[in-house]
Amino acid sequence: MSKLVNLEINGKTVELAVEDHQLLLDLIRDKVGLTGTKEGCGTGECGACTVLIDGEPFTSCLVLAVEVNGKKITTIEGLASDGILDPLQDSFIKNGAVQCGFCTPGMILSAKALLNRIPKPTERDIRKAIAGNLCRCTGYGKIVKAIQNTSE
Amino acid sequence: MRKLKAFSHLDSRTTEEALSYLSKYGQESKIIAGGTDLLVMMKTGKASPKYLIDIKGISDLDFIKCDETSLEIGPSTKINTILQSDLIRKHFPVLAEAAETLGSNQIRNRATLGGNICNASPSGDMLPPLLCLDATAFILGPSGIRTVKLEQFFTGPRETILSDNEILTKIEIARPRNNPVAVYLKHCFRKALDLAIVGVAVKFELNNGRYSNIRIALGGVAPTPMRAKMTERLLENEGIDETTIEKASKIVTKEISPVSDVRGTAEYRVGMTKVLLKRGLRLTVRDVTDSEE
Numbered sequence: 524m525s526k527l528v529n530l531e532i533n534g535k536t537v538e539l540a541v542e543d544h545q546l547l548l549d550l551i552r553d554k555v556g557l558t559g560t561k562e563g564c565g566t567g568e569c570g571a572c573t574v575l576i577d578g579e580p581f582t583s584c585l586v587l588a589v590e591v592n593g594k595k596i597t598t599i600e601g602l603a604s605d606g607i608l609d610p611l612q613d614s615f616i617k618n619g620a621v622q623c624g625f626c627t628p629g630m631i632l633s634a635k636a637l638l639n640r641i642p643k644p645t646e647r648d649i650r651k652a653i654a655g656n657l658c659r660c661t662g663y664g665k666i667v668k669a670i671q672n673t674s675e
Numbered sequence: 676m677r678k679l680k681a682f683s684h685l686d687s688r689t690t691e692e693a694l695s696y697l698s699k700y701g702q703e704s705k706i707i708a709g710g711t712d713l714l715v716m717m718k719t720g721k722a723s724p725k726y727l728i729d730i731k732g733i734s735d736l737d738f739i740k741c742d743e744t745s746l747e748i749g750p751s752t753k754i755n756t757i758l759q760s761d762l763i764r765k766h767f768p769v770l771a772e773a774a775e776t777l778g779s780n781q782i783r784n785r786a787t788l789g790g791n792i793c794n795a796s797p798s799g800d801m802l803p804p805l806l807c808l809d810a811t812a813f814i815l816g817p818s819g820i821r822t823v824k825l826e827q828f829f830t831g832p833r834e835t836i837l838s839d840n841e842i843l844t845k846i847e848i849a850r851p852r853n854n855p856v857a858v859y860l861k862h863c864f865r866k867a868l869d870l871a872i873v874g875v876a877v878k879f880e881l882n883n884g885r886y887s888n889i890r891i892a893l894g895g896v897a898p899t900p901m902r903a904k905m906t907e908r909l910l911e912n913e914g915i916d917e918t919t920i921e922k923a924s925k926i927v928t929k930e931i932s933p934v935s936d937v938r939g940t941a942e943y944r945v946g947m948t949k950v951l952l953k954r955g956l957r958l959t960v961r962d963v964t965d966s967e968e
Contacts, residue, residue, distance in 0.1 A: 524683075543684035543727075565677025566715045567782055568868050582781045584677065585714045589684050590731070633780065654867030655779025 528592040532557070533601030541588035548572045548583040551598060559599035559628045563657070570656035573629030574598050580636045580655075599628035602635065611635055611673045618669035622660035630656045634670045643674050677718040686729050690736065690815060690842060693728050697840045698817060700726045706842060707731075708751050709785035711778065712794040736789070736844060741766060746848045750789020754801070755780070757788060766850065769857035769876065773804045776861045779868050789843050792828070795835045796870070798895035802829075803876035804859045805846065806892035806902055813845035820844070829899035851888065853880045856963045860951045864938075871895045872938045873947045877955035879915075881963050886915050891923075891952065896931040896944050903930045906952070920956050924949040 525540040532555060539554060551560050551574065560583060563571030567582040574583045575597035602609040611631055614620075621627050630653060637644055637652035644652070649670050650663075658666065685704075687693035697704060704726035707713055716722040730736055736751040741762040748757070757763055758774040777783055777791070777800045791801045792812070802825075810825040817840055825846070828835050837843065857878035863869035874894030879886045889910050891903040906927045913919045933944035 526684075542681070544679040544681045546679065549678070562676060565718060567711055567778075570779065570781060573781055579784050580781045581784055582779075585711055585782075585785065587684060587710070587714075590729070650866075652780060655781045657868070 526589055528588060530591050530593065531595040533597060539588075543587070543589055545588040546584060547574070547586040547588050547591055547596075550588040551583060551596070557598050557600050561625055561628060563625070568657075569626075570629045570633065571626055573632050573656060575632050575636055578636060578639060580633045582655075597632065597635075599631060602631065609635070611638065611670070614669040614673040615666070618665050618672060620661060620665040620669035626656055626658040626660075630658065630666060634666075634673075638670070638674055644670070646671065679714070679717055680723060682717075682724060683726050684729060685726055686732055688732055690730075690733055690844060693730050693733065693842055694815065694817065694840065696726065696728045697842065700728075701839050704728055706793075708787040708790050709753065709782075710790075711782050711786040712790055712796075730842070739763065741850075743850065745850055748788055748846045748848075750787060750792070750843045750846070752788050753784060754778070754786045754788065754791070755783040757801075758783065766854070767808065767848065767857075769804045769807070769855075769859050769878065770801070773800050773859040773861075773876070776800050776859070776863075776871075782868075788846065792825070792846070793835060793837060793843055795829050795831075795833050795899065797832050797897060797899055798871040798874055799900060800859070800861060800871060800874060800894070802900035803874050803892035803894045804857065804878075805848075806900055807857055807876045807878035807890035808848045808855070809890070811847045812843055813847065814841050815844045816841040822847075826902055831898050851880050853882060855880050855888070856959045858955050858958050858962070860955050860958075862947050862951055870938065873933075873944050873951060874900075875948065875951040875955050877952070877959050879959060879963075886910065886960075889915075891927070891955075893927075893931060893948060896933040896948055898932075901931070903927050903952075905930050910956075915956055915960055920953050923956065924953050927952050 529538050551557050561571040563569035565584050567585045572584040573580050576594050633653050633656050705724040707727045707729050736749045738749040740747045754774045754777050758771050764771045791799045812823045859876045861871045862873045876892045879889040889907045894900045906923045933941045935941045
């Protein structure tokens with residue numbers, strides 16, 4: 524049986540019919556068609572599916588679609604505006620913090636939430652904030668640098 | 676792709692509503708708060724409830740209250756809320772310390788104290804510190820409220836004394852006259868997103884220069900989180916110094932019964948319990964000594 528949820532995705536209000544057992548991750552990717560958010564593990568242990576809900580990072584593979592009625596969701600697609608990249612995205616590119624790119628959407632959103640809370644984070648703050656986003660390619664060094672360079 | 680089998684999601688606005696759903700659907704239902712344990716179990720076929728009773732909307736279950744006599748925490752309080760709470764950081768910082776080791780930031784925005792307790796993993800991170808603080812669980816059922824000391828709450832791995840028609844409504848911790856000193860040490864491979872191979876919590880109060888109300892609670896070394904009472908008694912009687920710390924590290928091995936699993940052998944867990952107990956005792960003694968100077 525379908526339920527209606529009203530939510531805002533990347534600044535746009537939408538009303539969607541969802542099933543009780545549908546995951547937010549699948550809603551975003553399959554129903555809304557925003558495939559920047561990735562499924563890595565499906566169990567909340569890798570962070571690839573990270574989105575912001577009301578500004579805070581969550582692993583969308585463990586959120587039900589019915590649970591986000593009335594919420595504001597930000598996916599990676601919501602960071603650039605009018606084709607202009609967010610400074611964080613720019614910094615990731617300039618600092619070589621992207622290799623295969625699979626962890627990157629979730630990583631950037633975790634970093635974005637951090638910078639919104641702490642505009643000038645220490646390295647320790649950064650590593651703690653992204654500890655829930657696993658990267659198999661980069662060894663995290665350039666990711667941390669990219670985030671630091673954005674805050675300066 | 677990990678998908679969920681179909682179920683009905685029931686939003687509850689009050690605890691009474693949640694209880695009536697529990698009574699109606701019994702074993703076919705499960706309570707969901709953050710869902711960071713439950714949804715994983717459902718995705719991996721370890722649980723398949725037909726009804727999920729969502730308690731996130733019940734504001735009565737989400738609170739942190741502290742007065743001169745006690746700290747009270749509602750079961751739907753998020754782990755990150757505990758981590759960031761000024762009241763908890765001031766009066767019971769070990770709970771914030773333990774909260775920070777749990778999962779990841781994303782998980783902590785969702786996971787709840789009640790979930791960690793009711794999921795009853797032998798290595799749940801909030802559990803050894805709660806045991807050290809002599810926490811009491813308040814449980815609501817059809818016939819009213821009952822209280823249970825948290826150390827009686829756990830009956831086995833992922834098993835508790837909760838009946839199918841009961842819900843945890845509050846955790847209460849009495850505030851001692853002297854500020855307790857406590858530490859939680861979690862031994863695991865990664866800096867986040869890891870379970871405790873062994874978790875050790877140590878707590879005591881300083882009363883006229885004497886270490887009293889010593890508590891040692893362990894995770895990952897028994898079917899449930901546990902208190903090491905023989906070890907506590909030794910230290911209570913003989914004090915805490917390098918000699919008794921060594922003795923304690925030997926006594927504690929007689930109280931634990933770890934198993935071998937993917938994270939480590941039983942022998943490794945025994946060894947690490949000794950190491951972390953010694954470390955925990957030294958750290959707490961140093962903390963209290965530093966604060967006296």
